[in-house]
Amino acid sequence: MKKTTVVVSSALLLGLLAAGCGSNNSAxxxxxAxxxxxAxxxxxAxxxxxAxxxxxAxxxxAAAAQYKDGVYKAEGEMDAKSGWxxxxxxxxxxxxxxxxxxxxxDKDGNDxxxxxxxxxxxxxxxxxxxxxxxxxxxxxxxxxxxxxxxxAPAFNAEGKTDAISGVSVSVGEYWTLAEKALEQxx
Numbered sequence: 575m576k577k578t579t580v581v582v583s584s585a586l587l588l589g590l591l592a593a594g595c596g597s598n599n600s601a602x603x604x605x606x607a608x609x610x611x612x613a614x615x616x617x618x619a620x621x622x623x624x625a626x627x628x629x630x631a632x633x634x635x636a637a638a639a640q641y642k643d644g645v646y647k648a649e650g651e652m653d654a655k656s657g658w659x660x661x662x663x664x665x666x667x668x669x670x671x672x673x674x675x676x677x678x679x680d681k682d683g684n685d686x687x688x689x690x691x692x693x694x695x696x697x698x699x700x701x702x703x704x705x706x707x708x709x710x711x712x713x714x715x716x717x718x719x720x721x722x723x724x725x726a727p728a729f730n731a732e733g734k735t736d737a738i739s740g741v742s743v744s745v746g747e748y749w750t751l752a753e754k755a756l757e758q759x760x
Contacts, residue, residue: 641666641759648754649679650747658686662751666759674719676712676748687712697743705742714738715745724752 643666650660658678665673678686689695690709697708705711718727718738726749727737733746 641669641671641756643667643669644759646755646758648751650751652681657681660747660751661686662748662755664752664755664759666756671720671724671756674716674752676716676719676745676752703742705740708743711741711743712745712748714740715743715748719749719752724749724756 645663645665647661647663649662652659657680659680660678661676663675663677664671675687680686680689684694686695687709690697690707695708697711698704698706715738718741726746727735729735729746729749733744735741735745738745
């Protein structure tokens, strides 16, 4: 269910981005984009998927030459202090990134996102300054990644960024791992 939601959300975001790009070429497209963003989600899907289809066809064929379809993974080094190894999983469909999962794994094989969802990570309990639980913050980073098709925001030396609202954790390594994963797709 969550994967489907991510894929549908990604498609909608890509559609809205494509509509925004197309709006520079015609006035009607500019008036369509705001209507799609304010309309209910059920009515947004058809408009977002039909309007940009023509304008994204050349981009899709260019992207198809860029990446092979599939699921690609990369992982970082085990952090001795935290006990977690960062991971990134990037899904490519029709030559473009269609989904991304940023997570981690510990020495026992626990998935960091699931560990956090199960209430076992307790980021807010350990750090009252945290904006949300770890899995909630990393989901926002994933959404940003998809909406910007991997374009990285500015990161500080700790891998943190102010560009993603609601994210206080270090996420820079996930962009590096996603790039590493996509190298396999070329």
